[in-house]
Amino acid sequence: xxxxxxxxxxxxxxxxxxxxxxxxxxxxxxxxxxxxxxxxxxxxxxxxxxxxxxxxxxxxxxxxxxxxxxxxxxxxxxxxxxxxxxxxxxxxxxxxxxxxxxxxxxxxxxxxxxxxxxxxxxxxxxxxxxxxxxxxxxxxxxxxxxxxxxxxxxxxxxxxxxxxxxxxxxxxxxxxxxxxxxxxxxxxxxxxxxxxxxxxxxxxxxxxxxxxxxxxxxxxxxxxxxxxxxxxxxxxxxxxxxxxxxxxxxxxxxxxxxxxxxxxxxxxxxxxxxxxxxxxxxxxx
Numbered sequence: 001x002x003x004x005x006x007x008x009x010x011x012x013x014x015x016x017x018x019x020x021x022x023x024x025x026x027x028x029x030x031x032x033x034x035x036x037x038x039x040x041x042x043x044x045x046x047x048x049x050x051x052x053x054x055x056x057x058x059x060x061x062x063x064x065x066x067x068x069x070x071x072x073x074x075x076x077x078x079x080x081x082x083x084x085x086x087x088x089x090x091x092x093x094x095x096x097x098x099x100x101x102x103x104x105x106x107x108x109x110x111x112x113x114x115x116x117x118x119x120x121x122x123x124x125x126x127x128x129x130x131x132x133x134x135x136x137x138x139x140x141x142x143x144x145x146x147x148x149x150x151x152x153x154x155x156x157x158x159x160x161x162x163x164x165x166x167x168x169x170x171x172x173x174x175x176x177x178x179x180x181x182x183x184x185x186x187x188x189x190x191x192x193x194x195x196x197x198x199x200x201x202x203x204x205x206x207x208x209x210x211x212x213x214x215x216x217x218x219x220x221x222x223x224x225x226x227x228x229x230x231x232x233x234x235x236x237x238x239x240x241x242x243x244x245x246x247x248x249x250x251x252x253x254x255x256x257x258x259x260x261x262x263x264x265x266x267x268x269x270x271x272x273x274x275x276x277x278x279x280x281x282x283x284x285x
Contacts, residue, residue: 001234002155003285004147005029005060009140015128017072022136024053026060028283033061039068045126049133056137058235059285066129144285155230155280158273159223162247165266165273166219169254173212176260212257219250226277237284244278 005028012021032054038046053064087110226243229236251274255267 001145002148002152002230003141003144003235004151005144005237005283005285006147007057007060007140007144009136009138009143011132011136011139013128013132013135014071015125017070018125019069019071020129020132021067021069022132023065024057024062024136024140026057026062026140029059029061032057032059034064035062036064036066038066041068041121042066042129044121045129048130052130052133053137056134056141059237066133148284151280151284152230155277156227158277158280159227161273162251162270163220163223165270166216166223168266169212169216169263172260172262172266176210176258176263210257210259212254215250215254215257219247219254222247222250235285237281240281240284241278244274244281247277248274 005026008023008025010021010023012019014020034050034053036046036050036053038049042049049064049066053062087106091106222243226240226247229239229243233239248271251267251270254270255264258264258267
C-alpha cells in the first residue's frame, strides 16, 4: 500500500476542566525529524509522546503542537501570610521607620512569599492525553492514505507510459539495424582490396554494440518490479526510490545506444515520466 509522507491530523478533548488540542502535520524527509511543542505541565511525558509519534509516523519531517487551555477558574497561587509578616517584622528592625506598605512591597519579593501550587499530573490525565494523541494520529494516517491513493494512481500512470513507449521502440529498432547494414555494404562497394571477412567482423561488432535487447528486457523487469513493490509492500518509499534509479540507468543506456531519431524521442518521453516518478516517490513513506 502506498502511504504519503504528507499528513495532517487534529484532535481535541477535555479532562477535568482542561481543554487539550493536538495538531500533527508532516512533510517528506529521509528520516523521522520531529519538532514538538509541549506545555510545561506535560513536559515530563514528552519522551513517551515522542515514542508514540515515532512508532506510528515512521518517517517524515513532523511538527506536533500540544495546546492546553483551562476552562475553569482555579487558584494556583498561595500567599504565605505568616512568612510575609515575619519578613516585615525583620525589615522594621533593620530599616528606618517607614509605612508598612513599603515593607510589604519588599517582603513579597523575598523567597517563598508567594508560591504556586499546581496540581500534579495524574495517571488519568496522562491516559486522556495519550488517547487524544492517538486520535490525532488516526486522522493523520487517514490523510496519508488518501494522499497515498492519489500518489499510487499517478505513479501507475507514469509506469504505464514508459511501458507504452518501450513497446514502440521495436519497429524502429529493426529499421535502424537494417539501415546500418545497408550503409556498411554501400561503403564496402566504394573501396577496393578490402578484407571482406574483417569488414563483416567489424560490422557485426558495431551492430552488437547497438543492440538494445538486454536493456529492453531489464527495463521491462524493473517496471514490473516497481509495480509489484508498490502494490504489495508497506513503507516502500525507499525501495521504490532504488528501483527508479535502476529504471533510469536502463533508459539512459537505451538512449546512448539508440542511434535513431525516433527512438531518441521515445527515450526523452520515458525520461520525462521517470522524473515525475522520482519526484512522486520522494513523498512515499
